[in-house]
Amino acid sequence: MILVIAEQKDGKLNRASWEAIAAAQQLAGGQMPVKVAVFGKNVSGVAAELAGAAVAEVLAADADALGTYTPDAFVQAAGAVITAQAPQYVILPHTYQTRDFVPTLASRLDRALVTDVIALRTDGGQAAFARPMFQGKLVADIVPQGPTPHLVTVQIGAFRADAVQKGQAPVNAVQAPVDAGAIRQRPEAPFQEAKQAVDLSQAERIVAVGRGIKSQENVALAEQLAQAFGAELAASRPICDNGWLPMERQIGSSGQTVAPKLYVAIGISGAIQHLVGMKGSRTIVAINKDAEAPIFEIADYGIVGDLFEIAPALMAELKK
Amino acid sequence: MKIAVCIKQVPTREWQPRLNDTKTWIREQEASYEMNEPDAYALEEGLRLREKHGGEVVVCSAGPARVQQVIREALARGADRALHVEDDALGAADAFTAAQALVPAMKEEGFDLILTGLQSDDQGHAQFGPVLAEKLGVPHSTIIMEVVVESGSLKVKRELEGGWFQYVTMPTPALLTIQSGINQLRYATLKGIMAAKKKEIKKVTPPAGLASRLKVVALYAPQKSKQTVMIGGAAAEAAHELVRRLREEARAL
Numbered sequence: 272m273i274l275v276i277a278e279q280k281d282g283k284l285n286r287a288s289w290e291a292i293a294a295a296q297q298l299a300g301g302q303m304p305v306k307v308a309v310f311g312k313n314v315s316g317v318a319a320e321l322a323g324a325a326v327a328e329v330l331a332a333d334a335d336a337l338g339t340y341t342p343d344a345f346v347q348a349a350g351a352v353i354t355a356q357a358p359q360y361v362i363l364p365h366t367y368q369t370r371d372f373v374p375t376l377a378s379r380l381d382r383a384l385v386t387d388v389i390a391l392r393t394d395g396g397q398a399a400f401a402r403p404m405f406q407g408k409l410v411a412d413i414v415p416q417g418p419t420p421h422l423v424t425v426q427i428g429a430f431r432a433d434a435v436q437k438g439q440a441p442v443n444a445v446q447a448p449v450d451a452g453a454i455r456q457r458p459e460a461p462f463q464e465a466k467q468a469v470d471l472s473q474a475e476r477i478v479a480v481g482r483g484i485k486s487q488e489n490v491a492l493a494e495q496l497a498q499a500f501g502a503e504l505a506a507s508r509p510i511c512d513n514g515w516l517p518m519e520r521q522i523g524s525s526g527q528t529v530a531p532k533l534y535v536a537i538g539i540s541g542a543i544q545h546l547v548g549m550k551g552s553r554t555i556v557a558i559n560k561d562a563e564a565p566i567f568e569i570a571d572y573g574i575v576g577d578l579f580e581i582a583p584a585l586m587a588e589l590k591k
Numbered sequence: 592m593k594i595a596v597c598i599k600q601v602p603t604r605e606w607q608p609r610l611n612d613t614k615t616w617i618r619e620q621e622a623s624y625e626m627n628e629p630d631a632y633a634l635e636e637g638l639r640l641r642e643k644h645g646g647e648v649v650v651c652s653a654g655p656a657r658v659q660q661v662i663r664e665a666l667a668r669g670a671d672r673a674l675h676v677e678d679d680a681l682g683a684a685d686a687f688t689a690a691q692a693l694v695p696a697m698k699e700e701g702f703d704l705i706l707t708g709l710q711s712d713d714q715g716h717a718q719f720g721p722v723l724a725e726k727l728g729v730p731h732s733t734i735i736m737e738v739v740v741e742s743g744s745l746k747v748k749r750e751l752e753g754g755w756f757q758y759v760t761m762p763t764p765a766l767l768t769i770q771s772g773i774n775q776l777r778y779a780t781l782k783g784i785m786a787a788k789k790k791e792i793k794k795v796t797p798p799a800g801l802a803s804r805l806k807v808v809a810l811y812a813p814q815k816s817k818q819t820v821m822i823g824g825a826a827a828e829a830a831h832e833l834v835r836r837l838r839e840e841a842r843a844l
Contacts, residue, residue, distance in 0.1 A: 342721070342730075342731065342732070343730065367733075367734060367750070370709075370717050370733055370734070371721070371732070371734075371749075372721070373721075374686070374719075375721040375724065375725045375731070377687075377722070378687070378690075378725040378726060382804075383687075383804035384687075384716075384804075385805060386716050386717055386718060387716075387717070399809075403715065403813070404715060405602065405617070405712075405714075405715075406712055408607075408608050408812075408813075409608050409617075409810055409811065409812060410810070410811055410814075412808050412809040412810075413805050413806065413807055413808070414806045415804060415805060416802070416805065417802075417804055455730035455761050455762060456730055456732060456759050456760070456761045457759065458749075458757055458758070459757060459758040459759070459760075460757070461751055461755045461756065461757040463754055463755055463756070464754065464756060500844070508771065509772075511772070512772025513772075519754075525750060525752070525753075525754075525770075526754065527753070527754070532843050533841070533843035533844070540604070553841075553843070554837070554841040554843040556837070561605075563607055565813065567819055567821075568813055568816065568819070569817055571817060571819065572819070572820050572821075572822060572833055572836060572837070572841075573821045573822065574821075574822050574829050574833060575821065575823075576826065576829065577826075581826045581830060584826040584827045584829070584830035584831075585830040585833065585834065587827070588827075588830040588833075589844075
């Protein structure tokens with residue numbers, strides 16, 4: 272049996288949960304039942320939504336102590352359900368919440384955990400899980416070792432939510448006892464730093480700049496290029512970390528997600544944290560000095576070269 | 592406050608991957624190495640907390656002899672001393688193995704606060720911090736953008752997805768994984784480099800019976816999901832061709 276742990280917050284399902292179900296159905300290949308568990312307080316609505324997938328059962332773990340996420344409570348609750356259900360695999364979406372509690376869960380259960388999986392390889396009898404390594408320069412096929420269950424987290428966007436086989440599953444309540452006294456983290460309510468002044472998700476064209484720009488002074492060049500393209504200026508995380516552009520212009524898992532008509536990435540190598548924020552763009556142009564940069568794998572057009580030569584040439588060309 | 596900062600040595604960003612004969616790992620001996628960038632931010636945060644609250648910063652690393660390069664660098668930037676769990680096999684260790692290797696020596700030290708980067712730039716499992724916390728029996732929080740030390744507790748700003756944050760309080764000792772960009776990094780001064788030569792690096796052998804849980808059966812370059820049109824030539828030529836294709840082919844302009 273494969274157990275998917277869905278993610279919800281305040282009764283709202285995280286859509287990446289469907290991607291984890293799609294991965295589980297693919298891994299099961301019709302040979303193994305798939306169940307979905309969801310943890311929280313008042314999760315009946317989310318459980319009913321999940322019951323629309325072709326799975327054997329939806330397990331709803333409802334407890335006061337699960338109302339606000341803490342790693343300590345979720346490790347206890349998920350650990351109890353996994354131990355009772357004894358699945359062969361546990362699959363979750365690779366969200367920030369998963370990253371916060373699942374390594375602890377795997378450690379407490381003393382089981383293998385493969386994170387950030389982008390593809391499954393089931394040929395040859397044993398399941399292998401493909402995941403990026405070395406900043407996306409390589410992919411590793413990994414076979415988890417030791418006793419089951421093996422825990423697997425799937426990269427956001429790697430499996431298609433619309434590939435989920437639909438059905439009608441029974442929803443059953445499941446006991447997930449949490450010792451509230453053992454919860455060491457005291458979380459406060461989530462907040463946003465500032466109202467986002469720039470809504471990059473509405474931009475038709477975006478020019479995004481990365482480490483390759485080298486210095487703050489050179490960001491002006493990227494700005495001029497954006498103007499020439501009639502585009503908004505955006506950046507990868509390191510540029511915003513350095514304070515060269517405001518955080519609100521950051522694209523990626525910690526910033527905004529965009530899908531413009533045209534995305535021009537200059538001096539961006541294409542770490543996965545950036546790619547998840549822009550790979551839905553219709554046309555992607557990559558300009559980078561490193562021919563091996565992962566950004567070229569998702570680009571429609573690529574130029575290997577010095578951006579300090581190519582950007583001015585592009586501006587001249589666009590003015591024609 | 593006794594602060595541990597766990598750092599990892601990883602191949603440089605400019606490194607071009609070369610595979611070993613069985614195509615299951617990289618040729619480690621041919622790579623050039625540097626400090627894992629998220630760990631550098633963790634180190635900087637540790638140094639700032641020491642400057643504010645006193646105590647010491649002990650840099651901890653598991654790996655072959657070569658990791659002394661990044662240990663020395665951390666000492667040059669201002670760490671007080673180091674703990675090196677040394678074994679050749681640890682070069683390719685997964686997060687579980689690396690955490691297990693460090694646990695006995697770190698337990699003995701009894702740290703108040705353990706900092707490390709949110710993930711490594713090489714294997715990128717994003718597991719080491721929470722696993723180490725569990726094995727040390729301390730609470731943790733991940734992807735941290737601010738650390739405030741209160742008496743007997745910590746208040747941290749945890750990054751959530753899509754520009755959201757949350758404050759979390761927890762008792763010490765505790766472990767935090769630090770997000771890149773939490774602070775501005777300092778670099779080693781000549782004085783720091785000289786001083787580092789006299790600082791203690793305690794070498795420890797890892798506990799027996801470490802076994803990897805993740806077996807790499809194949810390592811390869813990613814398969815392209817798109818047919819990328821690569822445009823060559825001199826800058827002016829390439830720019831002309833790109834703009835032409837964006838106008839006529841992609842209709843993106």
